[in-house]
Amino acid sequence: MKNNLMKKLMPYTFIFPALLLLILFSIIPIIVSLVISFTNLDITGLGNWGAIKFIGLNNFINLFNDSLFLQAVGNTLFYVVIGVPAVIALSLAIAIMINFGQNRFFKLMRLVFYTPSITNTVAVAVVWTFMYNPSTGLINNILNQVGLGSVGWLTDQSVAKIALIILAVWKAIGLNMLIFLAALQGIPKDFYEAAELDGASWWQQTIHITIPSLKFSIFFVSVTTLIGWFQFFDEPFVMTKGGPLGSTNSVALFVYQNGFQQSNFGYAASASFVMFAAIILATLIQFKLQNRQQNG
Numbered sequence: 656m657k658n659n660l661m662k663k664l665m666p667y668t669f670i671f672p673a674l675l676l677l678i679l680f681s682i683i684p685i686i687v688s689l690v691i692s693f694t695n696l697d698i699t700g701l702g703n704w705g706a707i708k709f710i711g712l713n714n715f716i717n718l719f720n721d722s723l724f725l726q727a728v729g730n731t732l733f734y735v736v737i738g739v740p741a742v743i744a745l746s747l748a749i750a751i752m753i754n755f756g757q758n759r760f761f762k763l764m765r766l767v768f769y770t771p772s773i774t775n776t777v778a779v780a781v782v783w784t785f786m787y788n789p790s791t792g793l794i795n796n797i798l799n800q801v802g803l804g805s806v807g808w809l810t811d812q813s814v815a816k817i818a819l820i821i822l823a824v825w826k827a828i829g830l831n832m833l834i835f836l837a838a839l840q841g842i843p844k845d846f847y848e849a850a851e852l853d854g855a856s857w858w859q860q861t862i863h864i865t866i867p868s869l870k871f872s873i874f875f876v877s878v879t880t881l882i883g884w885f886q887f888f889d890e891p892f893v894m895t896k897g898g899p900l901g902s903t904n905s906v907a908l909f910v911y912q913n914g915f916q917q918s919n920f921g922y923a924a925s926a927s928f929v930m931f932a933a934i935i936l937a938t939l940i941q942f943k944l945q946n947r948q949q950n951g
Contacts, residue, residue, distance in 0.1 A: 685931070692925035698918035714925035724926060726901050727909040730816060731930075734905065735884045738820050742827045742880050743873065749828065750835035751865060765836070772829030780893040783822050784809070787894075809895055812902035819890045819903055827883070831876045838872035839865070874945050878938055885934045906930045 692714055694700070700707040718724050749768055753761050771779065786793045787808035795805040808818040842865065850860045866873075888907035891897055897904035897912070904912075906926060914923030 688924045688927055688931075691921050692928050694921045696921040696924075700920070710921070714922050715929070717922070718925055718929065723901060723904070724906075724909055727897075727904045727906045730902070730904055731885065731887060731906045733816055734820060734823075734887045735881065737817075738823055738827075738884045738887075739877070739880050741820070741824045742831060742884075743876055745824065746828050746831035746876065747835050747869070747873070750832045750839060751861060753832070754836060754839040765832075768832050769829035771826045774826070776826070776889040777893055779822070779826060780890065784894055787818055810899055812899050815895060815899060815903045819894065822894070823884075823887070823890050827880070831880065834876055835869065835872055838869050842868045870948075874941070878941055881937055881941065882934055885930065885937065 693709055693711060695708050695710050695713075749764075753764050753768075756764075785791075787795075789795060789805055789807050789810060792808070794808065799805060806814055809815050846864045846868075847860055850864060855863070886907045887905045888911070891903045891905055891908050892911065895903045897908050907930065910923045910927045910930070913919045913926065
């Protein structure tokens with residue numbers, strides 16, 4: 656009897672440490688954040704808990720009447736709509752091209768494309784800030800050489816978001832490329848050999864063999880990339896501070912500004928929960944579409 660009980664409990668002892676960490680550092684903070692979002696907690700409330708008051712949905716109502724928050728939401732959606740497809744498409748294309756080469760050059764390309772993913776964001780931002788410099792930057796020098804003129808990459812409201820997306824895409828390609836490369840290694844060579852015997856071109860093999868075989872990898876990369884871009888923070892924080900005039904501000908940066916710079920913790924918590932709900936909703940939609948595709 657005792658041995659049977661030990662056998663039943665054994666699997667739970669292995670997952671208990673991970674479950675404990677999940678509860679302590681994910682579930683409890685989410686619950687606390689939700690509670691705080693219904694209060695007026697600020698710097699005063701940290702020193703005097705009696706000053707904290709329950710204000711119901713006021714934070715959420717004020718949030719959706721806040722032009723700065725709505726601007727941040729629009730910017731974040733712009734990042735997601737442009738950045739997510741760009742990262743997935745470029746990562747997949749590079750992985751497919753590298754996978755077909757076996758010599759040292761293609762092995763070197765793996766390292767070249769992967770290196771930005773493991774490089775510190777601050778260090779990368781410093782380099783790209785110099786490259787984006789309107790007067791002495793490398794990119795504008797090249798544009799001037801071909802007669803296109805200088806561009807205010809980080810000072811022009813209509814261009815700054817694109818500049819940050821270019822940097823973020825360049826940095827994000829490497830990790831997703833490795834995921835696709837690992838999945839490509841698992842596709843049986845027999846499929847391609849049979850297709851060649853049937854006269855299929857390289858493009859036809861890619862469309863009818865490679866892409867369908869990578870559907871689970873594409874789904875995984877899509878979900879993780881979407882979540883990452885909804886939390887777009889490092890690039891605007893380091894390079895533009897949300898400027899010029901809030902044109903590059905994201906919801907994640909808005910939360911930081913209100914929570915850690917202005918000490919409006921309740922207001923920041925409500926904004927973070929809106930972002931959390933948006934991420935959950937987007938992820939559920941992706942899972943729903945994936946299930947429908949599988950069942951269809």
